[in-house]
Amino acid sequence: MSAQLIEGKKISDSIREEIKLEAERLKAEGTVPGLVVILVGEDPASQVYVRNKAKACEQLGYYSEVVRLPAETSQQELLELIGRYNRDDKVNGILVQLPLPKHIEEKAVIDAIAVEKDVDGFHPESVGNLMIGDDTLLPCTPAGVIELLKRTGNDPAGKHAVVIGRSNIVGKPVAMLLLREHATVTICHSRTPNLPEVARQADILVAAVGVPKLVKKEWVKPGAVVIDVGVNRLPDGKLCGDVDFDDVLDTAGWITPVPGGVGPMTITMLMANTLKAARRSRG
Numbered sequence: 612m613s614a615q616l617i618e619g620k621k622i623s624d625s626i627r628e629e630i631k632l633e634a635e636r637l638k639a640e641g642t643v644p645g646l647v648v649i650l651v652g653e654d655p656a657s658q659v660y661v662r663n664k665a666k667a668c669e670q671l672g673y674y675s676e677v678v679r680l681p682a683e684t685s686q687q688e689l690l691e692l693i694g695r696y697n698r699d700d701k702v703n704g705i706l707v708q709l710p711l712p713k714h715i716e717e718k719a720v721i722d723a724i725a726v727e728k729d730v731d732g733f734h735p736e737s738v739g740n741l742m743i744g745d746d747t748l749l750p751c752t753p754a755g756v757i758e759l760l761k762r763t764g765n766d767p768a769g770k771h772a773v774v775i776g777r778s779n780i781v782g783k784p785v786a787m788l789l790l791r792e793h794a795t796v797t798i799c800h801s802r803t804p805n806l807p808e809v810a811r812q813a814d815i816l817v818a819a820v821g822v823p824k825l826v827k828k829e830w831v832k833p834g835a836v837v838i839d840v841g842v843n844r845l846p847d848g849k850l851c852g853d854v855d856f857d858d859v860l861d862t863a864g865w866i867t868p869v870p871g872g873v874g875p876m877t878i879t880m881l882m883a884n885t886l887k888a889a890r891r892s893r894g
């Protein structure tokens with residue numbers, strides 16, 4: 612039997628409706644959520660994501676700024692700009708689009724963002740808060756994965772979740788969030804022996820490695836929930852995930868497509884974080 616599709620776009624649209632109502636309530640009380648997105652360089656995919664972030668702000672009535680800087684911008688210039696937005700009361704969230712040009716150290720940039728405006732959830736203090744279970748701004752893609760699971764009735768509690776990938780942006784935080792939701796979590800990576808065998812033990816399998824169509828049907832336990840975080844561009848220009856969707860479709864119980872699965876949730880969770888930061892800014 613064919614897996615049920617987890618329609619990220621639809622779920623994301625309905626969450627945005629909820630956010631819009633909340634934002635209107637907050638505005639009526641005198642607080643307009645504000646987000647600044649900073650893009651350094653001309654990476655084509657980043658340009659699209661930044662444009663979509665600005666559009667989402669517009670749709671929700673947020674105050675928004677997009678700062679586009681040339682690829683040659685120095686690290687010092689970028690840090691000074693972040694410092695200015697840290698002190699700007701109109702701005703509740705600061706997001707620096709990744710990847711950055713090679714001469715800029717990502718960690719220095721992330722560390723420079725005031726933790727209360729860290730709507731990406733990448734600041735070490737936000738990461739620490741997530742680890743110890745304190746309330747914090749959560750990284751957007753991992754938070755989106757958890758929303759997709761919950762809103763399709765796939766509660767992680769008591770399940771075995773296997774995460775393939777250990778990046779700071781997705782693999783590690785999604786594992787931590789699944790743990791927080793009472794799943795038993797295994798994190799796998801390129802040096803995990805017998806990767807397909809480990810993956811096949813998962814009730815919830817999350818693929819976040821950036822290897823096109825890595826996960827085949829033999830990696831999937833029949834009926835498992837398969838969450839594909841990969842967004843890979845093939846030589847023919849088409850997008851595909853880290854999961855071989857067509858191969859896995861008849862084995863999985865639930866599956867996210869690419870595009871239209873996890874991807875749309877990323878910007879929606881960013882909007883949710885900006886709203887939360889705005890609410891918190893009122894003290």
Ligand SMILES: Nc1nc2c(c(=O)[nH]1)N[C@@H](CN(C=O)c1ccc(C(=O)N[C@@H](CCC(=O)O)C(=O)O)cc1)CN2
Nearest residue numbers: 660707708709710731751842870871872874875877878
């Ligand atoms: N500062 C950050 N940089 C980056 C992040 C991030 O969360 N914070 N994540 C990614 C890029 N990203 C948002 O910034 C992002 C990626 C993918 C999508 C998305 O909607 N994907 C669609 C397909 C889009 C397409 O056609 O290319 C999908 O999967 O359906 C949104 C946002 C790296 N950088």
